[in-house]
Amino acid sequence: MTRLTYRPATADDLPFIVNQIVEDSVVEPDDDPQAIELYLPALAAIDADPNQELLIAEYEGKAVGSMQLSYLPGIARRGQWRGLIEAVHIRPESRNLGLGSEMIGHAIAKCKARGCGVVQLTSNKNRIDAHRFYRKLGFAQSHEGSKLTL
Numbered sequence: 001m002t003r004l005t006y007r008p009a010t011a012d013d014l015p016f017i018v019n020q021i022v023e024d025s026v027v028e029p030d031d032d033p034q035a036i037e038l039y040l041p042a043l044a045a046i047d048a049d050p051n052q053e054l055l056i057a058e059y060e061g062k063a064v065g066s067m068q069l070s071y072l073p074g075i076a077r078r079g080q081w082r083g084l085i086e087a088v089h090i091r092p093e094s095r096n097l098g099l100g101s102e103m104i105g106h107a108i109a110k111c112k113a114r115g116c117g118v119v120q121l122t123s124n125k126n127r128i129d130a131h132r133f134y135r136k137l138g139f140a141q142s143h144e145g146s147k148l149t150l
Contacts, residue, residue, distance in 0.1 A: 083111025
């Protein structure tokens with residue numbers, strides 16, 4: 001049974017999205033939920049790109065989560081497309097209700113519908129509960145990633 005509905009994020013959702021990122025952050029937060037104008041160009045770029053989606057998950061008419069989906073072409077795996085699930089956040093009071101699993105299931109279904117053969121995601125190494133959650137959903141920690149802040 002699907003309890004969530006999904007819609008594209010709008011500028012009005014940015015305070016909710018940024019607050020979720022800040023609350024879930026395991027590093028020094030550099031996002032500012034009060035400076036919404038800083039996020040508008042990124043939202044416009046996501047909206048303009050057919051291979052990007054920023055989604056709001058709603059439960060009983062209330063925003064409870066958000067996530068970004070990216071559909072990436074690639075040469076590996078015989079030119080197979082891959083889906084990238086990023087910035088998955090759900091309100092703390094909405095956790096442990098199965099809603100996060102529904103969100104990831106929805107993301108996987110969207111990736112399949114777009115012809116992706118692989119779905120990948122990353123999560124900060126310090127988010128142990130998130131790692132356990134993704135493993136429970138069948139994700140394998142098959143790669144080690146690196147980031148360089150510019």
